[in-house]
Amino acid sequence: WEHCAKDDTFNLIIADFETWTPPEGSSFDTIWGDTWLWDNDLDYKEYKTVITNKYSQYTDNIGFWGDE
Structure with missing residues (x-):
């Protein structure tokens, strides 16, 4: 962050x-999620779908740790 x-x-x-x-009116070049699911009821695939649906109106580039 200092760089x-x-x-x-x-x-x-x-x-x-x-949440x-x-x-x-917000828009972002990139939205990147540093996601911890150890205490979440959703598995990674379900979580990624929920978050992508929620934020896709704000960007064309959504990324998650664990993506290849």
């Missing part, structure tokens, strides 16, 4: 991926 520009070209949002909703 990233700290201006309007970069936003790091630290929030609960399942946070971007403000109306």
